[in-house]
Amino acid sequence: MKRRLTLHFPREAVHQPITYRLAVDFDVAAKILRAQIAPNQSGTMVVELSGDIDELAAAEHWLEGQGLGINRAPGQIQVDPARCVDCGICSSVCPSGALGFDAPSWQLQFDAQRCLVCEQCIPSCPLDAIALVLDQPTVMKKL
Structure with a gap:
C-alpha cells in the first residue's frame, strides 16, 4: 500500500532522521518527492510511504508523536x-x-x-x- 503525505517539521524536529526511523522501526519505505528543510528552521517534505497497511498506520502515529504536522489531503x-x-x-x-x-x-x-x-x-x-x-x-x- 502507498500513501502520499506532506510532513511539516517544526524548528525543533528538523534534525530527526525520519526516513531512517521509518525504514528501521516500521519497515516503511519513504520516497522523498520534494523537501524544503534547513537547519534551525521549520520545513516541509512531501513523501510517498510504501508498506503494510498496519505498519503505515503505526508510522503515521509515530510521526505525529514526533511533533510533525501531517497533511493527508489527497x-x-x-x-x-x-x-x-x-x-x-x-x-x-x-x-x-x-x-x-x-x-x-x-x-x-x-x-x-x-x-x-x-x-x-x-x-x-x-x-x-x-x-x-x-x-x-x-x-x-x-x-
Whole structure:
C-alpha cells in the first residue's frame, strides 16, 4: 500500500532522521518527492510511504508523536488548457514524466496516471496554468 503525505517539521524536529526511523522501526519505505528543510528552521517534505497497511498506520502515529504536522489531503494536479501556452517549463521539472509533449503537434500532454503529485510543476508555470485540486469540490491550492 502507498500513501502520499506532506510532513511539516517544526524548528525543533528538523534534525530527526525520519526516513531512517521509518525504514528501521516500521519497515516503511519513504520516497522523498520534494523537501524544503534547513537547519534551525521549520520545513516541509512531501513523501510517498510504501508498506503494510498496519505498519503505515503505526508510522503515521509515530510521526505525529514526533511533533510533525501531517497533511493527508489527497488531490490531483490539473492543467488549465486555456491558460497553458505549451512552453514546456513544467515538463522539465516533472520527475515522473507525467508532463510531456505530443511530437506532431508539440502540445503539452498530461498523463495523470504517471503523476506523483509532487507539486514541482505548480511553481514552475509562469502563467499559473497548473494547480493542485483537492478532492473536496472547488478547493484549489496554489503554491
